[in-house]
Amino acid sequence: MADIAEFRADTRAWLEQNCPPGLVGRGSNPLEGVWGGRKWTFSDPDRKRWLERMAERGWTAPSWPREYGGGGLSPAEAKVLAQEMRSLRIPPALIGFGLTMIGPTLLQFGDEEQKREHLPRIGRGEIRWCQGYSEPGAGSDLASLQTRALREGDEFVVTGQKIWTSYADQCDWIFALVRTKADGKKQEGITFLLIDMDSPGVSVSPILLISGSSPFCETHFDGVRVPVRNVLGTIDGGWTVAKALLGHERSMIADAFGSAGGASSRRGLPDVARDHLGEDQGRIADPRVRDRVVQAEMDARAFMLTVQRTRDAAKAGHQPGPESSIFKVYGTELNMRRHELLVEILGPQGLGWEGEGFDDFERELTRDWLRSRGNSIEGGTSEIQRNIIAKHVLGLPD
Amino acid sequence: MQLVLSEDQELLAKTAADFAAEHAPVSRVRALRDARDPIGYSRDLWRQMAELGWVGIPFAEQHGGADMGLAELVCVLEALGRGLAPEPFLGCVLLAGRAIQRAGSEAQQAAWLPRIASGDVVAALAYQEAGSRYDPTRIEATAAPRGSGWRLSGQKIQVLDAVGADLLVVAARCGGGIGLFLVASDATGVQVVPQTRIDHRNAALVKLDDVDVSQDAALGSPDAGGALLEEVVDYASVGLTGEMLGSMARAFELTLEHLKSREQFDAPIGSFQALKHRAANVYIEIELCRSAVMAAARAVDAGDAEAAELVSLAKARCSDAALLTANEAVQMFGGVGMTDEYDIGFYLKRARVAQQTFGDAGWHRERWARLRGY
Numbered sequence: 001m002a003d004i005a006e007f008r009a010d011t012r013a014w015l016e017q018n019c020p021p022g023l024v025g026r027g028s029n030p031l032e033g034v035w036g037g038r039k040w041t042f043s044d045p046d047r048k049r050w051l052e053r054m055a056e057r058g059w060t061a062p063s064w065p066r067e068y069g070g071g072g073l074s075p076a077e078a079k080v081l082a083q084e085m086r087s088l089r090i091p092p093a094l095i096g097f098g099l100t101m102i103g104p105t106l107l108q109f110g111d112e113e114q115k116r117e118h119l120p121r122i123g124r125g126e127i128r129w130c131q132g133y134s135e136p137g138a139g140s141d142l143a144s145l146q147t148r149a150l151r152e153g154d155e156f157v158v159t160g161q162k163i164w165t166s167y168a169d170q171c172d173w174i175f176a177l178v179r180t181k182a183d184g185k186k187q188e189g190i191t192f193l194l195i196d197m198d199s200p201g202v203s204v205s206p207i208l209l210i211s212g213s214s215p216f217c218e219t220h221f222d223g224v225r226v227p228v229r230n231v232l233g234t235i236d237g238g239w240t241v242a243k244a245l246l247g248h249e250r251s252m253i254a255d256a257f258g259s260a261g262g263a264s265s266r267r268g269l270p271d272v273a274r275d276h277l278g279e280d281q282g283r284i285a286d287p288r289v290r291d292r293v294v295q296a297e298m299d300a301r302a303f304m305l306t307v308q309r310t311r312d313a314a315k316a317g318h319q320p321g322p323e324s325s326i327f328k329v330y331g332t333e334l335n336m337r338r339h340e341l342l343v344e345i346l347g348p349q350g351l352g353w354e355g356e357g358f359d360d361f362e363r364e365l366t367r368d369w370l371r372s373r374g375n376s377i378e379g380g381t382s383e384i385q386r387n388i389i390a391k392h393v394l395g396l397p398d
Numbered sequence: 399m400q401l402v403l404s405e406d407q408e409l410l411a412k413t414a415a416d417f418a419a420e421h422a423p424v425s426r427v428r429a430l431r432d433a434r435d436p437i438g439y440s441r442d443l444w445r446q447m448a449e450l451g452w453v454g455i456p457f458a459e460q461h462g463g464a465d466m467g468l469a470e471l472v473c474v475l476e477a478l479g480r481g482l483a484p485e486p487f488l489g490c491v492l493l494a495g496r497a498i499q500r501a502g503s504e505a506q507q508a509a510w511l512p513r514i515a516s517g518d519v520v521a522a523l524a525y526q527e528a529g530s531r532y533d534p535t536r537i538e539a540t541a542a543p544r545g546s547g548w549r550l551s552g553q554k555i556q557v558l559d560a561v562g563a564d565l566l567v568v569a570a571r572c573g574g575g576i577g578l579f580l581v582a583s584d585a586t587g588v589q590v591v592p593q594t595r596i597d598h599r600n601a602a603l604v605k606l607d608d609v610d611v612s613q614d615a616a617l618g619s620p621d622a623g624g625a626l627l628e629e630v631v632d633y634a635s636v637g638l639t640g641e642m643l644g645s646m647a648r649a650f651e652l653t654l655e656h657l658k659s660r661e662q663f664d665a666p667i668g669s670f671q672a673l674k675h676r677a678a679n680v681y682i683e684i685e686l687c688r689s690a691v692m693a694a695a696r697a698v699d700a701g702d703a704e705a706a707e708l709v710s711l712a713k714a715r716c717s718d719a720a721l722l723t724a725n726e727a728v729q730m731f732g733g734v735g736m737t738d739e740y741d742i743g744f745y746l747k748r749a750r751v752a753q754q755t756f757g758d759a760g761w762h763r764e765r766w767a768r769l770r771g772y
């Protein structure tokens with residue numbers, strides 16, 4: 001415990017000394033920050049400096065082993081670092097699917113060569129990764145995917161189409177599920193491949209979302225040659241790896257929504273309500289809205305406590321319990337409810353798309369609300385999550 | 399605050415679960431009801447729980463207690479809640495006992511707490527009145543100075559565990575404030591009239607008709623009881639949420655068993671997705687309740703600044719979730735869920751009573767909002 005107190009003091013001092021002053025107090029938004037990669041351009045030199053300093057210390061991936069570019073911190077130390085960053089309202093130096101999805105999966109399933117090749121480059125923000133799971137015909141029923149990989153000597157030749165690939169146009173590598181065996185149970189012929197998107201035959205085209213931005217793409221593979229050593233896990237055994245990665249994806253979502261919550265981290269719900277509906281003796285003037293704000297805030301508090309409970313149990317050496325299965329579905333639906341409420345609180349000002357008459361906050365919030373509708377679809381829909389809970393946690397029959 | 403059971407707490411929870419499974423299944427509640435048992439719980443079992451050290455959990459060691467807190471009480475109450483055990487933890491330990499512990503002089507504590515902890519004396523806290531709804535300080539009963547003591551008059555409603563209790567702690571208006579007074583239940587002018595509620599737990603009207611008490615009957619200063627009452631009711635509320643957590647979990651287990659065994663259309667009804675998703679929703683709510691209850695118990699034990707908020711969070715959530723769980727259970731049981739023969743109805747009735755004890759969900763949301771300055 002004394003060690004931890006010392007670590008906390010050192011960490012705080014280091015952060016205060018090294019974080020560019022322009023970033024202190026900025027706070028974090030789960031979808032905003034430095035995603036890195038070859039195509040990344042820094043709009044703010046402070047962000048670049050911050051990434052370099054943090055990466056040098058291994059603190060972009062604080063709990064990964066040092067030999068792979070991580071910080072080698074214990075869970076307790078990593079928690080302290082996160083707490084100190086939160087209390088100084090310092091944004092993370094680097095975010096993205098490398099750190100939250102493929103990195104942890106590489107640690108679990110990668111061989112030594114794969115770990116040494118990919119992890120340090122993720123930690124330094126040099127390579128940005130995207131997720132090639134979904135296909136036009138394989139969404140919730142992911143295992144029915146059809147992108148083919150045919151073996152030719154030391155290579156696979158990949159042909160097919162992925163869809164909804166978030167940020168594919170800005171990424172350098174993709175982790176993709178491909179079919180390596182056509183017969184038998186559909187889960188048993190899937191392989192997990194790491195593909196360099198600079199390879200000939202890879203093409204991406206953005207898809208426009210209802211929110212007006214194009215964060216995801218169609219990704220086509222036309223005879224793309226991928227070395228066999230880029231298989232993560234075993235050939236035909238990719239489904240196990242795929243599911244483990246989904247577990248990391250869902251805990252990332254829990255982190256994102258459990259600690260902050262999209263636009264609500266721009267400004268708190270009660271403050272927005274006070275501003276737009278006025279105050280009555282210091283309280284949100286409209287009692288109906290107040291009750292909904294309170295409900296949303298209490299839901300968020302209970303959710304955060306549940307995330308904390310899982311972490312505390314893990315620290316105490318318990319296996320992750322079934323409660324973690326609720327994070328994806330509850331965290332995202334909570335975030336969506338909050339956005340609904342925020343847009344309603346803005347009233348006519350919550351309807352802006354662009355141009356005059358709406359300020360940045362209002363427009364962003366409205367678009368955030370539109371974006372939030374995807375929360376219960378991406379990463380496995382809420383219906384699929386409830387199926388999973390019913391089957392694997394509650395043991396209900398098929 | 400660590401939201402995880404310590405090894406000792408895990409052991410306690412396990413012991414309590416084993417004990418409850420053996421001695422306190424829900425069938426006992428039915429038997430007590432059908433026999434029209436006058437006090438509605440077993441005094442023998444209460445003594446056994448005292449011998450196990452559970453009744454004295456929050457009291458100091460020199461008063462026969464274990465010097466522990468809500469985190470431990472919740473371990474026991476959750477286990478007992480599974481079988482809706484009606485033994486008088488709420489009225490006797492969490493309300494009356496806690497009030498004596500918090501406000502009593504050393505002599506008063508020494509006189510009563512060891513006997514409460516041993517199960518020899520059952521006490522009850524008479525504070526709620528017909529007009530007070532969920533505000534424990536809205537009190538019209540009076541304590542008028544008389545000689546060196548007081549004369550109490552008024553009427554209290556739904557006094558938990560008062561039937562058969564030996565000692566009453568009575569809240570009454572005194573000067574500008576509220577005082578708490580120790581009153582023997584057989585004192586002249588005291589009438590304890592059993593009330594029958596849907597859950598058949600022990601509750602009574604307590605009528606005070608010019609009851610004279612002496613100077614040393616006052617618990618603490620006779621006008622400083624208001625804040626204390628709120629604190630004590632908060633304490634008991636956390637205990638109640640522990641009980642609710644256990645009863646929700648058990649009602650949900652019974653529902654899952656039914657979903658797996660009842661067949662219609664040649665398939666277990668639990669294979670129908672409409673019911674699967676409803677069950678998943680109930681599960682989610684119960685998990686959120688567990689976190690809130692653990693946090694509230696630990697925050698109150700630690701005297702945390704956020705404690706009152708977390709109590710309201712836990713009580714609001716458990717109130718909603720207990721009813722949801724029970725309502726969904728009745729629906730998913732179908733027709734048999736409506737029969738007295740099936741146990742699920744007991745869980746529904748207790749959920750309703752628990753929701754409307756110490757403030758319902760809406761009341762606690764409003765309180766939470768006030769505490770946070772919304």
Ligand SMILES: Cc1cc2nc3c(=O)[nH]c(=O)nc-3n(C[C@H](O)[C@H](O)[C@H](O)COP(=O)(O)OP(=O)(O)OC[C@H]3O[C@@H](n4cnc5c(N)ncnc54)[C@H](O)[C@@H]3O)c2cc1C
Nearest residue numbers: 131132133134139140164165166374377378379380381383
């Ligand atoms: C913003 C966003 C980002 C995304 N990013 C990525 C990414 O980076 N990489 C990637 O691979 N994919 C990504 N996805 C795709 C996402 O994983 C899929 O959209 C999702 O799995 C659902 O598949 P689908 O769209 O084909 O819908 P469908 O599977 O066709 O589902 C349609 C509806 O049917 C319901 N449904 C389907 N099956 C069942 C069932 N068995 N029981 C009950 N209801 C059912 C669904 O819940 C849904 O409501 C993203 C999606 C969104 C919205």
